């Protein structure tokens with residue numbers, strides 16, 4: 046009696062593969078037999094598998110009605126069947142239907158196995174898979190990449206986590222892959238986020254305050270944005286100049302000041318360029334004020350569009366600068 050079980054398709058011993066018969070059995074650590082082709086393994090790994098003629102497989106086959114694979118050499122491997130199956134699927138040319146499986150499940154073990162067998166192509170595929178999953182699962186990819194010491198992937202995933210509001214400590218983003226990494230990796234992620242918040246807030250602040258007006262280059266940089274203009278507004282609207290000489294400062298029109306305070310809060314919560322741009326474009330709360338001024342009605346919507354684009358670029362650049370300094 047055999048204590049082994051057969052792996053499901055496409056690694057089962059089956060007459061469906063009669064035109065290209067399996068010539069090797071890989072037996073997982075939990076005794077599942079995977080019927081494979083030596084050539085496919087040879088194309089993926091320089092390592093050879095030490096085989097033994099397996100008496101169990103021979104006696105089993107003689108009893109079974111299906112004896113196509115009788116007497117195949119058997120190689121024991123140390124991977125469990127769940128990992129071996131994923132590894133072998135990546136070795137074969139047909140793509141895995143990604144909808145059918147959770148591609149991140151066990152992926153760190155599959156990568157370690159691929160690395161141990163020196164399967165470069167498979168390692169490349171797994172690294173691309175991790176990158177492609179950052180949008181959907183940044184915390185899981187971060188943890189997996191940290192555990193595998195893939196610093197570039199970990200950094201990209203850390204940037205990917207920024208698009209979520211800050212709730213890491215609430216456990217909202219807790220993923221099982223956190224068990225793969227140390228507390229140091231998680232606190233590093235928190236510190237990285239804090240630095241990105243600070244840098245993004247700096248980017249917002251550049252558009253909130255203008256000092257030393259009116260000849261100063263900062264004023265010139267803002268050009269003719271309506272909220273920085275002292276002229277042409279209806280009564281009660283428009284930028285104002287306070288002080289004289291070197292102490293002179295320009296203050297933006299009231300609705301813009303309140304609006305940028307909300308943008309600042311949004312970026313402090315979610316330090317990413319998408320959140321920054323969305324906050325700039327969400328100016329419904331300002332509409333009552335804007336609608337009372339002909340200049341602002343005419344100019345504010347399109348100029349806020351411009352500001353959203355500028356801030357998107359600025360926040361991206363700030364986050365990029367912070368991320369470059371990190372190695373997770």
Ligand SMILES: [Zn+2]
Pocket residue numbers: 242245246247249308309310311312313314
């Ligand atoms: Zn902020």
Ligand SMILES: [Zn+2]
Pocket residue numbers: 271278279282283298338339340341342
């Ligand atoms: Zn106005």
